[in-house]
Amino acid sequence: MALVALHEIAHGRAGDKGNRLNISVIAYEAAAWPALLREVSEARVLALFRHRGATKVVRYVLPNLMAMNFVIDDVLEGGVNSSLSVDAHGKSHSFRLLDMEIEAPDALQRRSQRAECP
Amino acid sequence: MAGNFLVGCGAGFSGDRIDAAVSVVAAIIASGRPGALIFETLAERTLALGHRARKNNPEMGYDPLLPEFLPLILADCVRNAIPIVSNFGAANPPAAARLIQRMAQELGLEPLRIAVVDGDDINGVVDMRSLEVCDGDASLVGDETEIVAANVYLGAKPIADALLAGAQIVVTGRVADPALALGPLVAHFGWAWDDWNRIAAGTLVGHLLECGAQVTGGYFADPGFKDVPSPETIGFPIAEVSADGDIVITKAAGTGGAVDLLTVKEQILYEMHDPAAYLTPDVTLDVTNVTLEQIGPDRVAVRGAVGHSAPPSLKATVTYPGDWLGEAEISYGGPNALARARLAGETVRRRIVLRNLPVKIRIDLIGTQSIFDSDDGALGTEGVPEPAEVRVRLAVSGVAQKAVDQSLQEVLALYTCGPAGGGGVRSRTQNRIKTVSYLVPRNAVSPRFTFLEA
Numbered sequence: 001m002a003l004v005a006l007h008e009i010a011h012g013r014a015g016d017k018g019n020r021l022n023i024s025v026i027a028y029e030a031a032a033w034p035a036l037l038r039e040v041s042e043a044r045v046l047a048l049f050r051h052r053g054a055t056k057v058v059r060y061v062l063p064n065l066m067a068m069n070f071v072i073d074d075v076l077e078g079g080v081n082s083s084l085s086v087d088a089h090g091k092s093h094s095f096r097l098l099d100m101e102i103e104a105p106d107a108l109q110r111r112s113q114r115a116e117c118p
Numbered sequence: 119m120a121g122n123f124l125v126g127c128g129a130g131f132s133g134d135r136i137d138a139a140v141s142v143v144a145a146i147i148a149s150g151r152p153g154a155l156i157f158e159t160l161a162e163r164t165l166a167l168g169h170r171a172r173k174n175n176p177e178m179g180y181d182p183l184l185p186e187f188l189p190l191i192l193a194d195c196v197r198n199a200i201p202i203v204s205n206f207g208a209a210n211p212p213a214a215a216r217l218i219q220r221m222a223q224e225l226g227l228e229p230l231r232i233a234v235v236d237g238d239d240i241n242g243v244v245d246m247r248s249l250e251v252c253d254g255d256a257s258l259v260g261d262e263t264e265i266v267a268a269n270v271y272l273g274a275k276p277i278a279d280a281l282l283a284g285a286q287i288v289v290t291g292r293v294a295d296p297a298l299a300l301g302p303l304v305a306h307f308g309w310a311w312d313d314w315n316r317i318a319a320g321t322l323v324g325h326l327l328e329c330g331a332q333v334t335g336g337y338f339a340d341p342g343f344k345d346v347p348s349p350e351t352i353g354f355p356i357a358e359v360s361a362d363g364d365i366v367i368t369k370a371a372g373t374g375g376a377v378d379l380l381t382v383k384e385q386i387l388y389e390m391h392d393p394a395a396y397l398t399p400d401v402t403l404d405v406t407n408v409t410l411e412q413i414g415p416d417r418v419a420v421r422g423a424v425g426h427s428a429p430p431s432l433k434a435t436v437t438y439p440g441d442w443l444g445e446a447e448i449s450y451g452g453p454n455a456l457a458r459a460r461l462a463g464e465t466v467r468r469r470i471v472l473r474n475l476p477v478k479i480r481i482d483l484i485g486t487q488s489i490f491d492s493d494d495g496a497l498g499t500e501g502v503p504e505p506a507e508v509r510v511r512l513a514v515s516g517v518a519q520k521a522v523d524q525s526l527q528e529v530l531a532l533y534t535c536g537p538a539g540g541g542g543v544r545s546r547t548q549n550r551i552k553t554v555s556y557l558v559p560r561n562a563v564s565p566r567f568t569f570l571e572a
Binding site: 007017018020052064087092096 | 163253254337338340342343344380383384385386387388389390391392393394405406407408409410422440441443478479480482484488489490491492493496497511513514515550551552553555
């Protein structure tokens with residue numbers, strides 16, 4: 001096992017509604033899916049966003065898509081109509097989540113080291 | 119495939135690329151299949167700005183980019199029987215319809231059958247105090263004299279009805295975004311409104327298309343990790359839909375961008391909360407059983423959307439006047455830039471406190487730690503590596519515009535009173551809105567369409 005940044009094994013996108021943000025985390029390869037499920041918990045995601053006032057995280061799992069959807073409450077400092085943040089929508093936060101490091105098998109393919117597609 | 123109907127998307131928000139629909143329309147024509155073109159351009163703020171514009175001029179209030187979007191494709195759509203369906207009517211669909219009729223005339227087209235959908239504007243029609251709040255700041259409720267806009271998210275039925283009555287263009291105000299695609303599909307295939315799985319499939323088509331290029335490689339590139347070819351000519355999405363609700367997402371040949379499993383997965387979950395219960399006026403969509411298959415270059419088959427009965431009430435969003443937001447920035451570069459930037463931010467903060475200005479303050483050091491931090495700077499910039507340059511940003515908000523402007527002026531004054539080497543001050547103040555969402559009983563709303571009189 002080794003520590004690997006989510007960004008090397010998963011991709012995702014964030015979207016806002018009011019003061020709530022959802023962030024998808026999607027495995028690039030099937031081999032990474034069990035590690036994502038085991039490591040990227042509601043508690044760890046909440047810890048990552050607590051400094052911005054996040055109160056609750058719900059994780060939805062879509063095995064067909066090898067995807068998880070995190071819904072994070074109260075994380076946008078009021079949301080697009082009252083935030084003082086540069087990114088009032090919070091759209092950039094997908095990459096804060098993808099910066100999380102998790103324990104994953106050594107053999108897992110890192111996206112940055114993959115062979116170029118033809 | 120024979121029997122398919124195509125839905126193309128020409129815009130995913132107000133402010134999208136104005137020429138994106140050109141390749142979409144050309145591809146629908148080349149396919150020889152029937153199809154429709156949608157533009158989704160209506161955010162809450164766009165609608166509120168539209169209502170303000172209409173107050174000043176009764177012929178304004180539609181999407182400001184409408185005059186740019188439409189002339190490029192209007193003649194091709196009309197001549198090839200491709201209806202155009204869009205919420206670009208915003209706060210004034212009848213005025214948008216009149217503008218489109220004038221455009222048609224200028225293009226030498228016969229007068230068009232343009233349908234206007236209404237019933238979404240409930241300002242003065244429904245008493246908000248009688249409604250259940252489902253999101254937003256409940257403390258605003260009751261201040262009805264100050265309402266900027268109050269609109270219900272309508273479903274696809276008035277759109278489908280208008281198309282069946284022969285509309286070449288359907289102009290709406292607030293409708294649920296996926297309804298723009300579902301309406302033409304129901305009109306074409308004659309799906310029953312309680313054929314939940316097909317209604318769900320049509321709603322999923324709309325959900326995948328409503329943000330334009332976000333499903334074809336837009337808002338996706340991450341160089342070295344997720345590469346996207348020719349983003350400057352990205353092809354906007356086209357859905358090929360069968361009578362059974364089978365979906366293929368693709369884009370025009372020869373355009374930039376990409377349609378693959380990754381781009382489609384990201385968009386399926388975009389702005390979605392519970393994937394088993396995505397609520398729309400027409401259906402409760404469940405995407406948890408959806409499967410994807412790459413069936414060709416830039417072609418992804420989407421199967422397995424499941425529908426459950428539509429929610430009992432509709433959602434309405436009511437907009438109230440908000441506070442003032444002010445932002446001002448100044449840059450520092452070269453040796454010791456971070457220390458000078460910190461001093462600049464701290465100086466401005468002390469000046470605002472000294473002058474007792476009634477505003478809420480945030481200071482960002484852009485280039486070190488800004489977008490991920492909180493208003494109180496909980497993450498901070500201790501230990502960040504010395505950047506080559508830093509942009510200091512002051513953001514303030516308050517109910518009094520004067521106090522906001524006075525705060526911003528303190529950034530300008532850094533030119534003579536601040537740290538050495540500051541440059542590039544820019545500042546702007548804007549009036550914001552506040553929104554509250556309510557649940558509205560269906561029987562309180564009367565969605566309908568009317569044809570613009572020739």
